[in-house]
Every structure is written in structure tokens, then in C-alpha cells.
Amino acid sequence: MMVNKMIKPVLFAGMVLSAIQPAIIFAADNNPASIPAAGNNTAAAIRPFDGEITNNSLAVSPDEQTAVVSDSRQPWIRVYDLAKGTLRKEISGFVTPRNIIFINGGSQFVVSDSTLGTLRFYNTEDLALKDEVAVGQGAFGTAVAPDGNTMYVNNEAKSTVTVVDLGQHKTTAVIPGFSQPRQGIKVSPDGRSVFVTNFKGDKVSVVDVKTNAIVHEISGFSMIRAISISADGSTMYAANSGRNSIAIVDISQGKIIGEVKVGRDPYGASLSPDGKVLFASNKLDNTINIISTSDNSIIGTIKGFSEPRQAISFSKDGNFAYVLNRDLSVSRVDVKAGMILDTISDKDDTYYDVKVNVKGNPIQSEEPPYYKSKADIIYVPVRFVSEALGATVEWNNDSQTTQINYNGKINSVNVGGKTALAGDQQIQLDGPVEKSGERTFVPLSFISKVMGASVKWDNPSRTVNITPVK
Structure with missing residues (x-):
């Protein structure tokens, strides 16, 4: 995006x-x-x-x-x-x-x-x-x-x-x-x-x-x-x-x-x-x-x-x-x-002024969403966004894998991976899955491509608005 x-x-x-x-x-x-x-x-x-x-x-x-x-x-x-x-x-x-x-x-x-x-x-x-x-x-x-x-x-x-x-x-x-x-x-x-x-x-x-x-x-x-x-x-x-x-x-x-x-x-x-x-x-x-x-x-x-x-x-x-x-x-x-x-910085410049709303409600996370300017990617906390959409989320620390059960389909991502598994289909993401603090962050494309939600960016307020697609 x-x-x-x-x-x-x-x-x-x-x-x-x-x-x-x-x-x-x-x-x-x-x-x-x-x-x-x-x-x-x-x-x-x-x-x-x-x-x-x-x-x-x-x-x-x-x-x-x-x-x-x-x-x-x-x-x-x-x-x-x-x-x-x-x-x-x-x-x-x-x-x-x-x-x-x-x-x-x-x-x-x-x-x-x-x-x-x-x-x-x-x-x-x-x-x-x-x-x-x-x-x-x-x-x-x-x-x-x-x-x-x-x-x-x-x-x-x-x-x-x-x-x-x-x-x-x-x-x-x-x-x-x-x-x-x-x-x-x-x-x-x-x-x-x-x-x-x-x-x-x-x-x-x-x-x-x-x-x-x-x-x-x-x-x-x-x-x-x-x-x-x-x-x-x-x-x-x-x-x-x-x-x-x-x-x-x-x-x-x-x-x-x-x-x-x-x-x-x-x-x-x-x-x-x-x-x-x-x-x-x-x-x-x-x-x-x-x-x-x-x-x-x-x-x-x-x-x-x-x-x-x-x-x-x-x-x-x-x-x-x-x-x-x-x-x-x-x-x-x-x-x-x-x-x-x-x-x-020593890496891609990161801005932490991004806000995320799901179904009109702001997401509260101790690790804030962020925007990486050189890669031009917004990252969001996968657990908080997924659960706000109604999914259940499980974390496997050994494999560093997040599994999301949403609308009867199992989706998963691995920290460092550039693809997501949506059922039995591999989906290419805009960038690698990252970890910030104790939370896993995914490129915003995961929410749209894998979970099928509607994603809209409001530049004046620097807000991502996410709604499920019925």
C-alpha cells in the first residue's frame, strides 16, 4: 500500500x-x-x-x-x-x-x-x-x-x-x-x-x-x-x-x-x-x-x-x-x-504514528503499528487485528508461528517469512513477517489477501480502517 x-x-x-x-x-x-x-x-x-x-x-x-x-x-x-x-x-x-x-x-x-x-x-x-x-x-x-x-x-x-x-x-x-x-x-x-x-x-x-x-x-x-x-x-x-x-x-x-x-x-x-x-x-x-x-x-x-x-x-x-x-x-x-x-537509523526508517481501526474501533496494543518508509509497508499486530475481526489466534513459540482460525479456514505465518499459508494455498506478502517486542506483526497485505478483509487508508488521520467482507 x-x-x-x-x-x-x-x-x-x-x-x-x-x-x-x-x-x-x-x-x-x-x-x-x-x-x-x-x-x-x-x-x-x-x-x-x-x-x-x-x-x-x-x-x-x-x-x-x-x-x-x-x-x-x-x-x-x-x-x-x-x-x-x-x-x-x-x-x-x-x-x-x-x-x-x-x-x-x-x-x-x-x-x-x-x-x-x-x-x-x-x-x-x-x-x-x-x-x-x-x-x-x-x-x-x-x-x-x-x-x-x-x-x-x-x-x-x-x-x-x-x-x-x-x-x-x-x-x-x-x-x-x-x-x-x-x-x-x-x-x-x-x-x-x-x-x-x-x-x-x-x-x-x-x-x-x-x-x-x-x-x-x-x-x-x-x-x-x-x-x-x-x-x-x-x-x-x-x-x-x-x-x-x-x-x-x-x-x-x-x-x-x-x-x-x-x-x-x-x-x-x-x-x-x-x-x-x-x-x-x-x-x-x-x-x-x-x-x-x-x-x-x-x-x-x-x-x-x-x-x-x-x-x-x-x-x-x-x-x-x-x-x-x-x-x-x-x-x-x-x-x-x-x-x-x-x-x-541503521535500517529502514520507521514511523510509529499509524493508527488502526477494526470495525470502527481502535486497536490497542502495547507495541504500536508502524510504517516502514523505504519498503512502503504498514505493519499491524496480527493477533489484535485478527481477534477484532472475530478470529481465534494461537502462537507456537518453538516454530515462531502464528495460526489464525477465521471463517472456518486455518491461516498461518512464520516470523521472518515472506509468505502466508491460507488453508493449503501459499500467499506472497509485501514484506517479511516481523516481531516487535513480544508481538508478531504482518504486512497490511496479509489482512486483505489472506483474511479477505477490506482495508482502507486515511492519510490525513494516518489511520488504517479494516472491515470484514460479508
């Missing part, structure tokens, strides 16, 4: 040391030659330290030529060339990569891994691993001071923040007193304070960088996720996934002064460079709400993402934003227009 008018992708000290328990022991000088080579099978064989906690990360270089992405469920990271819209390299050798951040003007980037308990330093130009610094298992979110000399590393397992000298690649302090600090950590624009989210207790700890001590705590959040600090340092915005809201905090008062209701399960709270808009990404709705910071109102909603979390990065001029999707593709957004312009 041709989906007309689709936007096609164009590119797209003693106490300090005793507090650190590295997962890997290195030579005293951190000589890269002594580091296990990234890409070997050693890391892949290590059991994840905190695999039950999932997150992803996106970092865009200052020149906006390179994007580096990760998902803690995948033992590798991907590096994209944003100018060419291509995958430069997939770097393996990780276990649970947590956060990525560019340093030294973008000439290097650093990846934290909570299982390895390290920070890995890579050259942006040749993607060579230059150094690896042990900071202890549980290493999670990272932030760099405005002067670029110091990195702060959350440790969710030890409830500490590690201070790293980026010039010497050495730990200089470990700050205690937190409660499961995860991905959320920001340094104030003036460099005087560090704001650390505590997943346990739902609070933000404020650290004085001169004393490396917690001087204040801001409470009242609900399943706090990402935070952003305004350029003047007066306001903090925090995503509350437990209340489906963005909390607005007066930093001088140290308290929440307002909330903006957004979509379901908000993870992201990212401010534009000029501070005029904030992107609130809603993981369950696959949307981003655009909030005007002048009056804290929602001025737009962008659809078409796949489980957007905290990984959002604005361009320097604020005209574009880059948003990471579940499949580690990166969507480029026109901020003013409030729409996705294009998506870069």
Missing part, C-alpha cells in the same frame, strides 16, 4: 579510593593498551549489574555532525553521521551503557557503563578508544561543568556522586548522601551547583561544588526523571512520570511552584537554548508536548516517536531538536513547525 504524502527521510584521596569499587582493574596509568578491547566477547559474557533498570542516551556533538546513542538493554553504542544520514559505526564491548556526553569541544565523547563501572573516552574523529576510568559499578548519569574541566557521575548503586578531573582522567572526590541517583544530573549555568535527581525518595539534591557537599534538597516529585535548568539559574523543570506532569521549581525558594499536565509517563524535560520552549517527552503516548515557558502552557504536540525518554538534544540555534527512539533511530524535529522532518 502506498502511503501518500509521507514525509520521507532525507538523512538524517584514601577515603575517595576506598569508596570506589571498580568492576575492572586497570594499570595504574590507565594506559589504553591495558584496556580490554571494545568489541571483544568478554563484556558480552558479563551478567548485567543492574539490568532491571532501563534507559537510553543521546549526545549530539557541538558541530552537530555526529550523534552517539545507546540503550542499556544493548551491549553496544551507535555513532551516526548526521550530515550524511548514515551509521558510521556500531561499537560493541559494553554491558549496560548508561550515558553519553561530549567533552573537549566535541573532540571526544564519554560513555558510562553501570556494569563495567567505568567511563570510556573515545575520539570523535576516528572513534578510537583512548582511555577508560574506573568509577565503580552503578555509574549512571553524567554531567560536565561549564568550564569543561570536571565531570560528575551519578552512582545509583552506592548512592554517591563521583567527581572526575577531566584533564587528568582521575577521581578527585566521592560525594555521599544521595538515594539512587540515576540519569538526571545537571550543573548550574554558573557552575556553582550540581542538581542530582534521587529516584528513591523523589527529591533533587543540590550540591555546592566548592565543598562537594549537599546543601539543600527539593522534594515533592513523583517518579522523577529528567531535569533542566534555565539559563539564568532561577528555574528547574522536572519530569514526573508518576503524576504525568512537568514540575516547575523556583530554585531560590527550593520548592515546586507549579505543574503542567502532559502525556502519559513523561521522561524528558528538555529546554531549548533560548529557554522559550520545553520538550516533555511522553513514553507511553509516543509523543512530545511543547510547553511555552512564558505561561507554562502546552502549545503543541508532536506525534510519531517510539518510546521517547530523556534523550533529547536541541541544535545551537534552537531550530531543530534530535529525539532518540526505542530502536535507536534519531528523529530530527522542526521546533517551530512542531513536526518530525526526518529520521536516521
Whole structure:
């Protein structure tokens, strides 16, 4: 089925040391030659330290030529060339990569891994691993001071923040007193304070960088996720996934002064460079709400993402934003227009803004239907659509086969197969049967060719309408 008018992708000290328990022991000088080579099978064989906690990360270089992405469920990271819209390299050798951040003007980037308990330093130009610094298992979110000399590393397992000298690649302090600090950590624009989210207790700890001590705590959040600090340092915005809201905090008062209701399960709270808009990404709705910071109102909603979390990065001029999707593709957004312009990935570009109605009723599935632009194929969840049409469905995990009994005829498809069996007749499909999450997806042609249902596409609403043929 041709989906007309689709936007096609164009590119797209003693106490300090005793507090650190590295997962890997290195030579005293951190000589890269002594580091296990990234890409070997050693890391892949290590059991994840905190695999039950999932997150992803996106970092865009200052020149906006390179994007580096990760998902803690995948033992590798991907590096994209944003100018060419291509995958430069997939770097393996990780276990649970947590956060990525560019340093030294973008000439290097650093990846934290909570299982390895390290920070890995890579050259942006040749993607060579230059150094690896042990900071202890549980290493999670990272932030760099405005002067670029110091990195702060959350440790969710030890409830500490590690201070790293980026010039010497050495730990200089470990700050205690937190409660499961995860991905959320920001340094104030003036460099005087560090704001650390505590997943346990739902609070933000404020650290004085001169004393490396917690001087204040801001409470009242609900399943706090990402935070952003305004350029003047007066306001903090925090995503509350437990209340489906963005909390607005007066930093001088140290308290929440307002909330903006957004979509379901908000993870992201990212401010534009000029501070005029904030992107609130809603993981369950696959949307981003655009909030005007002048009056804290929602001025737009962008659809078409796949489980957007905290990984959002604005361009320097604020005209574009880059948003990471579940499949580690990166969507480029026109901020003013409030729409996705294009998506870069390692495979066929996928859009998750497709809706499916059967007999006029919307299909609800934890894995959404999607459109693959290069193949020009819409994929739908076979069980949900078939059952809505009145069929019975059985799944054989051993053979990865879905069997559908519909109108007295047995139909079946296999994951990866490009044909369907309709009774004793083989039917060619428009593309291979796929699996997304725990669900089997079939090309829309299966519904029409094999089940004989009427299929109609409504482009303005991006909806597939399916009705049985009597």
C-alpha cells in the first residue's frame, strides 16, 4: 500500500579510593593498551549489574555532525553521521551503557557503563578508544561543568556522586548522601551547583561544588526523571512520570511552584537554548508536548516517536531538536513547525504514528503499528487485528508461528517469512513477517489477501480502517 504524502527521510584521596569499587582493574596509568578491547566477547559474557533498570542516551556533538546513542538493554553504542544520514559505526564491548556526553569541544565523547563501572573516552574523529576510568559499578548519569574541566557521575548503586578531573582522567572526590541517583544530573549555568535527581525518595539534591557537599534538597516529585535548568539559574523543570506532569521549581525558594499536565509517563524535560520552549517527552503516548515557558502552557504536540525518554538534544540555534527512539533511530524535529522532518537509523526508517481501526474501533496494543518508509509497508499486530475481526489466534513459540482460525479456514505465518499459508494455498506478502517486542506483526497485505478483509487508508488521520467482507 502506498502511503501518500509521507514525509520521507532525507538523512538524517584514601577515603575517595576506598569508596570506589571498580568492576575492572586497570594499570595504574590507565594506559589504553591495558584496556580490554571494545568489541571483544568478554563484556558480552558479563551478567548485567543492574539490568532491571532501563534507559537510553543521546549526545549530539557541538558541530552537530555526529550523534552517539545507546540503550542499556544493548551491549553496544551507535555513532551516526548526521550530515550524511548514515551509521558510521556500531561499537560493541559494553554491558549496560548508561550515558553519553561530549567533552573537549566535541573532540571526544564519554560513555558510562553501570556494569563495567567505568567511563570510556573515545575520539570523535576516528572513534578510537583512548582511555577508560574506573568509577565503580552503578555509574549512571553524567554531567560536565561549564568550564569543561570536571565531570560528575551519578552512582545509583552506592548512592554517591563521583567527581572526575577531566584533564587528568582521575577521581578527585566521592560525594555521599544521595538515594539512587540515576540519569538526571545537571550543573548550574554558573557552575556553582550540581542538581542530582534521587529516584528513591523523589527529591533533587543540590550540591555546592566548592565543598562537594549537599546543601539543600527539593522534594515533592513523583517518579522523577529528567531535569533542566534555565539559563539564568532561577528555574528547574522536572519530569514526573508518576503524576504525568512537568514540575516547575523556583530554585531560590527550593520548592515546586507549579505543574503542567502532559502525556502519559513523561521522561524528558528538555529546554531549548533560548529557554522559550520545553520538550516533555511522553513514553507511553509516543509523543512530545511543547510547553511555552512564558505561561507554562502546552502549545503543541508532536506525534510519531517510539518510546521517547530523556534523550533529547536541541541544535545551537534552537531550530531543530534530535529525539532518540526505542530502536535507536534519531528523529530530527522542526521546533517551530512542531513536526518530525526526518529520521536516521541503521535500517529502514520507521514511523510509529499509524493508527488502526477494526470495525470502527481502535486497536490497542502495547507495541504500536508502524510504517516502514523505504519498503512502503504498514505493519499491524496480527493477533489484535485478527481477534477484532472475530478470529481465534494461537502462537507456537518453538516454530515462531502464528495460526489464525477465521471463517472456518486455518491461516498461518512464520516470523521472518515472506509468505502466508491460507488453508493449503501459499500467499506472497509485501514484506517479511516481523516481531516487535513480544508481538508478531504482518504486512497490511496479509489482512486483505489472506483474511479477505477490506482495508482502507486515511492519510490525513494516518489511520488504517479494516472491515470484514460479508
